[in-house]
Amino acid sequence: MTTDYKNIIKEGLWGNNTVLSQQLALCPTLAVTTTATNGLGMGLATTLVLVATGWIISMVRGVVTQEVRIPVFILLIATTVTVADMIINAFLHDLYKVLGLFIPLIVTNCVILGRAEAYASRQKVLPSMLDGLMMGLGFTAVLVVLGMIREIIGSGTLFANASLLLGQTFAFLELTVIPNYKGYLIMILPPGGFLVFGFLMAAKRLIDQELERRNSLVIPLKVIDVPA
Amino acid sequence: MEDYFILLVTTVLINNVLLSKFLGLCPFMGVSNKLDTALSMGLATTFVLTLAACSSWLLEHYLLIPLHLDFLRILSFILVIAATVQFTEMVIHKTAPLLYQVLGIYLPLITTNCAVLGVALLTVQEHLNFVQSLVYGFGSSMGFTLVMVIFAGIRERLALAEVPATFAGAPIAFITAGLLSMAFMGFNGLSFK
Numbered sequence: 001m002t003t004d005y006k007n008i009i010k011e012g013l014w015g016n017n018t019v020l021s022q023q024l025a026l027c028p029t030l031a032v033t034t035t036a037t038n039g040l041g042m043g044l045a046t047t048l049v050l051v052a053t054g055w056i057i058s059m060v061r062g063v064v065t066q067e068v069r070i071p072v073f074i075l076l077i078a079t080t081v082t083v084a085d086m087i088i089n090a091f092l093h094d095l096y097k098v099l100g101l102f103i104p105l106i107v108t109n110c111v112i113l114g115r116a117e118a119y120a121s122r123q124k125v126l127p128s129m130l131d132g133l134m135m136g137l138g139f140t141a142v143l144v145v146l147g148m149i150r151e152i153i154g155s156g157t158l159f160a161n162a163s164l165l166l167g168q169t170f171a172f173l174e175l176t177v178i179p180n181y182k183g184y185l186i187m188i189l190p191p192g193g194f195l196v197f198g199f200l201m202a203a204k205r206l207i208d209q210e211l212e213r214r215n216s217l218v219i220p221l222k223v224i225d226v227p228a
Numbered sequence: 229m230e231d232y233f234i235l236l237v238t239t240v241l242i243n244n245v246l247l248s249k250f251l252g253l254c255p256f257m258g259v260s261n262k263l264d265t266a267l268s269m270g271l272a273t274t275f276v277l278t279l280a281a282c283s284s285w286l287l288e289h290y291l292l293i294p295l296h297l298d299f300l301r302i303l304s305f306i307l308v309i310a311a312t313v314q315f316t317e318m319v320i321h322k323t324a325p326l327l328y329q330v331l332g333i334y335l336p337l338i339t340t341n342c343a344v345l346g347v348a349l350l351t352v353q354e355h356l357n358f359v360q361s362l363v364y365g366f367g368s369s370m371g372f373t374l375v376m377v378i379f380a381g382i383r384e385r386l387a388l389a390e391v392p393a394t395f396a397g398a399p400i401a402f403i404t405a406g407l408l409s410m411a412f413m414g415f416n417g418l419s420f421k
Contacts, residue, residue, distance in 0.1 A: 023254075023257055023258075023398060024254065025254075026250075026253035026254055026257060027250050027251055027252065027253045027254070027342045027346075028250075030250045030253065031249070031250035031251075071310065074306060074310065074339070075303065075306075075307075078302050078303045078306045079303060081302060082299065082300070082302050082303055085302065086299070101346060101349060101350065101353070104301075104302045104345070104349055105251075105342045105345060105346055105349075107302055107306055107345065108306075108339075108340045108341065108342040108344075108345050108346075109342070110254055110340050113340060186410070189413065190247060190248050190250065190409045190413075191406045191407070191409040191410040191413065192406070193250070193406075194402050194403065194405045194406030194409055195402070195403055195406035197402050198395070198398075198399045198400065198401075198402030198403035198405075198406065199399070199403075201398055201399040201402065202394045202395050202399040205394050205399070206394055209394075
């Protein structure tokens with residue numbers, strides 16, 4: 001039995017994207033994306049937990065019986081999140097202060113339990129970890145894009161405080177896109193999150209339609225080529 | 229007494245869990261298609277949230293702090309919440325079988341509603357006393373129910389409206405939520421001085 005790694009990557013990043021397609025994990029998505037840096041930090045923390053839970057749950061899948069699996073999964077996830085919470089608090093304390101409540105809330109992030117239930121509890125260790133990684137990266141990508149849009153329109157900067165939160169090596173990311181910008185506060189405030197996210201979902205739908213149109217154009221051409 | 233009233237109004241309107249704290253968005257988007265389901269979901273969440281806020285306060289102050297086990301907070305809170313949800317499920321099953329059928333899958337899903345865990349953790353973070361936690365939990369969940377019902381009402385109308393195909397369904401719902409959130413920001417001007 002071979003595992004289709006390419007498909008896992010494609011589904012995780014785009015086709016089955018946790019936020020845009022499945023509409024899961026909306027709370028952290030909208031709450032922390034006031035800047036791109038926060039989005040990146042939250043996305044990476046979630047990715048870490050997703051990979052770890054994918055690994056652990058896939059390992060215990062033979063031991064845990066069908067009836068008790070949900071409580072066991074939740075406990076495993078809560079333990080992993082507690083560890084992640086402590087690691088971030090110890091090594092990335094500034095990031096911890098910004099994300100605050102939303103790190104412990106990774107426990108109730110539906111994506112984690114969803115992937116554990118739908119994927120990791122049925123597959124081998126390596127595909128489960130890859131699935132976790134790709135789902136996490138897809139999630140991170142949306143968070144960063146959402147954060148970038150809100151930050152540029154809202155305050156005219158990009159990746160502000162990146163060096164403060166992620167270490168000096170990331171200082172090159174900090175940009176001021178629009179100098180002397182007065183700021184458009186609504187984008188930073190909660191309503192902006194909802195508005196930008198609505199437009200982002202519509203954009204994904206447009207791109208999907210365009211891709212489908214292109215694919216449907218390709219097939220007839222092949223048929224014409226064959227006879228000769 | 230006055231303090232508790234202010235806390236209640238603040239949690240229901242000004243610091244609304246859904247629109248300003250972004251907690252519990254999954255059921256907010258998932259179950260708000262019909263008015264009556266939204267209402268019963270809101271009421272079930274109210275019950276669970278209030279109970280969970282109280283029991284996690286007791287857990288925090290009588291078990292975790294005396295034994296210096298506060299690193300187990302996330303783990304123990306989620307257990308308490310899961311137990312509370314199970315308890316609510318049994319109560320509703322016995323007392324209102326019809327409501328039990330209506331809520332169906334959404335009842336166990338309250339466990340993964342981040343508003344419940346979020347409020348439980350917030351009561352600890354803000355060092356509230358027991359009665360304050362009770363009011364905080366109840367107010368937050370009333371705010372949740374209120375917004376759920378308003379939003380479900382709007383979505384029922386929205387289903388009949390002519391929306392550009394790209395925006396139909398979820399995207400326009402988010403934009404509507406954005407407008408609703410903007411409207412709720414108006415409550416920031418409420419002053420109790």
